[in-house]
Amino acid sequence: MGTNTRSDTVKAFLATYLLPVVQLLLGGVFLFSGFVKALDPAGAVIKLDDYATAFGLTIIPLFTYLTAFLQAAFEFALGAFVLLGLYKRLTAWLVLLFMGIMTPFTLYLALANPVSDCGCFGEAITLTNWETFGKNVVLFVFSVFFYLFYARTWTLFGHRTSRWAATWVVLFPLLIAIHAYRHQPMIDFRPFKPGTDLRALTTAVPDSFSYSFIYEKEGIRQPFTIDQLPASDEGWTYVDRSEQLVKAGKSPVIDNLAILHPDAGDITASLLADTSYVFLYVADKLETADRRRVPDAREAYAYAHTYGYAFYGLTASDQTTIDEWRYEYDTPFEFCTADDRLLTTMTRSNPGLILIKNGVVLRKWAYRDIPEFASLDKPLYESSIGQPRHRSLFRVLGLSLLVFLFPLLYFHQLHTGRLARLEHHTLTSSTSV
Known part of the structure; x- marks a missing residue:
């Protein structure tokens, strides 16, 4: 018991x-x-x-x-x-x-x-x-x-x-x-989300060391920092040097960003250093890219060409596929090549359009959402399209939570209201008896 x-x-x-x-x-x-x-x-x-x-x-x-x-x-x-x-x-x-x-x-x-x-x-x-x-x-x-x-x-x-x-x-x-x-993920956890400085994420941070210099005098050894080195007339003799790791370095967050131009070779550094706007039309695989919005890409290129903005296509497809695509769809811009995994990280849409400036990602569009550049008659710095668009993580999470919870709260209210009515009905019946 x-x-x-x-x-x-x-x-x-x-x-x-x-x-x-x-x-x-x-x-x-x-x-x-x-x-x-x-x-x-x-x-x-x-x-x-x-x-x-x-x-x-x-x-x-x-x-x-x-x-x-x-x-x-x-x-x-x-x-x-x-x-x-x-x-x-x-x-x-x-x-x-x-x-x-x-x-x-x-x-x-x-x-x-x-x-x-x-x-x-x-x-x-x-x-x-x-x-x-x-x-x-x-x-x-x-x-x-x-x-x-x-x-x-x-x-x-x-x-x-x-x-x-x-x-x-x-x-x-x-x-x-x-x-x-x-479209694009409502919350982007990848290193190419709008607002990201690609130059910072492609730069490695080296290890930081402190150095000690060992000197000897009259049989006694003593370490000195570089700012405390003894004078040559003080009788100290240099023996050795030691180093201590102060802070470990960091590998670049993006270690595979290499954009290869068919004629100029690797243009990654110059592209990220461009102080003007740069359009990147990303299609990781041209063979499977959606072809319905190719005219939108041509309009975007025509707009970029009018205002002197750089415009590059990026793909992991081979040159034969690129040539066939350009011929079939009359695409006037050149395609650079890059790693397939890199391109799918840059944008989940195939194809998609990315706008950067000074190496910073400003905007990203899935092919369904590419703006109508044919109707845009002013430079990007005068348009909202050329301004960075940041999605607040907490705002998106908050709105998602509200959308998710509202129907559940309604269903719960129906349940509790029904219980209250049943309890009231039972109480009324027992009282009348």
């Missing part, structure tokens, strides 16, 4: 104090993971292609995009289900099953290292494979605990409103992913 009482006390303590923490952390991690994947489905596709290459698989592009969309929606919805208490038993099973698969899989990734980054949190947070495995071990423990106590977790909805809430929870990340696919 005493043992059962003690066991019940422990369970009650865990359910009261530890379960809410586990529910928040477990649900929050899944929600965040799904959200950042929905923000950048093209990035998730790139990571899936990395996995396919590492394991020697060939995947149809349409399937990778479908997988990226569904993965983002699944992880986001699973996290929201945990946090909101939706379909408790099913959610507990799915979380446990998911972590039961991913934990040994990430152990294999840590041991074999087929890819350097698992892509769990997209471009927002980069983890090594061992860090990912450690994270998953913790989440697996949380998922076991959550499964054991799921019946005691909170819930915010009733039977009917749970269906409405679940539908919205699945639909929300899909809408974000569709928007990012058609």
Whole structure:
């Protein structure tokens, strides 16, 4: 009897104090993971292609995009289900099953290292494979605990409103992913977002050292800094020099930015040093680039040519493909070549247009959003197009949170209102009896 009482006390303590923490952390991690994947489905596709290459698989592009969309929606919805208490038993099973698969899989990734980054949190947070495995071990423990106590977790909805809430929870990340696919990610975690100084990110910071000079006098050795070196007539004799690392240097954030002109060679430095506006028409693969808005690119080039702005095409395609493209679509601007991964990092749209000045990214457009330069009759410095556009991270997150929560609050209000009406009806019936 005493043992059962003690066991019940422990369970009650865990359910009261530890379960809410586990529910928040477990649900929050899944929600965040799904959200950042929905923000950048093209990035998730790139990571899936990395996995396919590492394991020697060939995947149809349409399937990778479908997988990226569904993965983002699944992880986001699973996290929201945990946090909101939706379909408790099913959610507990799915979380446990998911972590039961991913934990040994990430152990294999840590041991074999087929890819350097698992892509769990997209471009927002980069983890090594061992860090990912450690994270998953913790989440697996949380998922076991959550499964054991799921019946005691909170819930915010009733039977009917749970269906409405679940539908919205699945639909929300899909809408974000569709928007990012058609335009640009609402939140850009890559090093080419507007406002970025590319010169700073392509420059390495060397290690910083302090130096000590060892001198000897009458059998005694003493270190001196460079500002304290003894005079030659003081009897000190130089013996040795030592160095101490004061501050470790940093590798450049962007280490593969090399833009090769067909005639001038590497023009990266001159392009970033250009004090005027520079247009970059980026199409990582001309073979798969959307051709419907090529006239918009020609109009942008004509505008740039009129006002003396540089305009370059950037692609990773070979010269034969470039020549065929220029002939077929009558593109008057020249194409430079660059690394394919670099170009997909610069813009997720294929093609896309980037505007820079003094090496700073000012604007980025997906091909669907390229402005109508044919109707622009003034230089860029007099137009809003030529001004930097910064998206506040907190503003975007705040608006996204409001859009996500508003329907859920409405469904919750319907649920609580229905409960209040039922309670009132029950009280009225008992009083009348």
